[in-house]
Amino acid sequence: xxxxxxxxxxxxxxxxxxxxxxxxxxxxxxxxxxxxxxxxxxxxxxxxxxxxxxxxxxxxxxxxxxxxxxxxxxxxxxxxxxxxxxxx
Numbered sequence: 001x002x003x004x005x006x007x008x009x010x011x012x013x014x015x016x017x018x019x020x021x022x023x024x025x026x027x028x029x030x031x032x033x034x035x036x037x038x039x040x041x042x043x044x045x046x047x048x049x050x051x052x053x054x055x056x057x058x059x060x061x062x063x064x065x066x067x068x069x070x071x072x073x074x075x076x077x078x079x080x081x082x083x084x085x086x087x088x
Contacts, residue, residue: 009056009072018060057087 006020014020054060055072064081074083 005051007053011057013059015062
């Protein structure tokens with residue numbers, strides 16, 4: 001499911017069983033499948049992605065969903081994932 005690049009900085013800690021994906025599936029049917037073709041068929045799925053960069057010396061806590069860039073030297077968590085403190 002990796003439709004885009006993933007950049008993870010040096011000294012990043014990634015827990016066991018972490019799954020890293022770059023795919024995003026729109027929830028709007030027209031955005032998801034596109035316009036129907038003349039024969040009534042449609043594309044199976046249109047995927048929209050955006051690159052996410054995780055900086056150096058970052059800790060991402062368990063069960064986090066990273067949807068945007070995480071800067072270096074921080075601890076982040078949540079859904080959506082956000083910085084909660086500096087990683088000294």
